[in-house]
Amino acid sequence: xxxxxxxxxxxSGGGAGIQADLKVISALGAYGMSVITAxxxxxxxxxxxxxxxxxDLIEAQIRAIFDDIPVHGVKIGMVGNANNIERIxxxxxxxxxxxxxxxxxxxxxxxxxxxxxxxxxxxxxxxLPLADLITPNIPxxxxxxxxxxxxxxxxxxxxSELAETLGTHVLVKGGxxxxxxxxxxxxxxxxxxxxxxxRHTHGTGCSLSSALTVHLAQGHSLEEAVEGSKRYVANAIxxxxxxxxxxxxxxxxxxxxxxxxxxxxxxx
Numbered sequence: 001x002x003x004x005x006x007x008x009x010x011x012s013g014g015g016a017g018i019q020a021d022l023k024v025i026s027a028l029g030a031y032g033m034s035v036i037t038a039x040x041x042x043x044x045x046x047x048x049x050x051x052x053x054x055x056d057l058i059e060a061q062i063r064a065i066f067d068d069i070p071v072h073g074v075k076i077g078m079v080g081n082a083n084n085i086e087r088i089x090x091x092x093x094x095x096x097x098x099x100x101x102x103x104x105x106x107x108x109x110x111x112x113x114x115x116x117x118x119x120x121x122x123x124x125x126x127x128l129p130l131a132d133l134i135t136p137n138i139p140x141x142x143x144x145x146x147x148x149x150x151x152x153x154x155x156x157x158x159x160s161e162l163a164e165t166l167g168t169h170v171l172v173k174g175g176x177x178x179x180x181x182x183x184x185x186x187x188x189x190x191x192x193x194x195x196x197x198x199r200h201t202h203g204t205g206c207s208l209s210s211a212l213t214v215h216l217a218q219g220h221s222l223e224e225a226v227e228g229s230k231r232y233v234a235n236a237i238x239x240x241x242x243x244x245x246x247x248x249x250x251x252x253x254x255x256x257x258x259x260x261x262x263x264x265x266x267x268x
Contacts, residue, residue: 002030002217003070005097006210007062007088008077008105009038009050015249016042016203021075023252024210028232030217033069035061037088038080044202044244052080052116055087062091071097073217075210078105079127081116089126099216102131103209104140124166133169133222134162135209138176152182152190159186169222171212173205183230189223191230200240202249208233 004025011017018034025032037058041049065071074097079085092100104123106115115123124144128134138149141158149158152174159172163186170186183191211229220228239254251257 002072002214003033004030004210004213004217005033005035005062005065005071005074006077006213007035007037007058007074007079008206009040009080010036011203012039012041013043013202013244013249015044015243016206017077020203020206020249020252021077021210024207024232025214027252027256028211028214030072030214033065033071035065037084038078040078044246044248046246050080052084055083058084059087059091062088062095066095066097073097073213074100075213076100076102076127076131077206077209079115079123080119082119082122085119085122085127089122089130092127092130099132099213100130101209101213101216102128102134103205104128104134104136104144105205106140106143128166129168131166131168132216133171133212134166135171135173135205135212136162137173137205141172151177152184155182155184156188156190159184160188162186171226173208175204183226185222185226187222189226191226193230193234196234196237198237198240199246200242200248200250201237202247204233204237204250207236207250207252 006021009017011019022032038052040047142149155172155174159170163170172184174183175181181193208229211232212225215225215228236250236254239251242248
């Protein structure tokens with residue numbers, strides 16, 4: 001069984017962040033570990049408070065894990081401020097974990113900012129270049145590039161330019177464009193999906209990057225990892241159910257629930 005570490009913020013509503021990451025890791029057959037960078041007060045309607053942890057405590061969490069437990073893959077999500085980013089980059093540069101997947105979380109799905117304004121330079125110059133894969137959505141890719149992305153051709157250009165600039169593979173997620181969503185890898189590969197009419201999509205970005213980390217750690221190629229991760233998230237969206245009043249999370253354990261339901265019917 002692979003051991004996967006997630007470095008991210010805590011979502012008190014359980015739908016995104018550390019909580020979503022650990023659910024995905026478990027659902028895909030790996031063992032999950034966590035380093036919390038920030039505590040957020042949030043639910044399906046939005047984020048009401050954020051408290052970022054001190055760099056010393058974040059480093060202590062990372063070292064506690066690597067000093068004792070083999071780590072077969074690392075996913076990074078919400079990192080918060082420049083000091084935290086610099087410390088995480090410093091420690092991971094020393095340890096060099098692989099694969100390292102970074103979801104450059106800047107804004108929550110509710111529209112709330114999750115990245116301090118002074119942190120962008122540290123993110124782009126110190127942390128992102130350490131990654132094997134980064135997974136920006138279109139608004140995040142626009143911030144990283146400093147220009148708008150309006151169509152699939154510009155998505156391909158963005159993925160290629162970011163990969164060259166940062167020295168890593170890039171998956172630009174196209175869900176913010178109109179029409180059928182497609183994602184583009186910096187290798188040139190395109191992955192098409194369908195737009196599922198639902199409000200149960202909270203935590204999709206966190207879940208996709210966590211699934212990618214697991215699949216890569218399990219030995220799948222980059223293209224196979226993207227295909228498998230997209231399939232997992234799409235099914236989790238299809239099987240989601242209402243949790244709160246707003247944008248509910250996807251159903252990370254849909255396959256497990258189906259197995260229980262089938263077993264229960266057979267038992268009866």
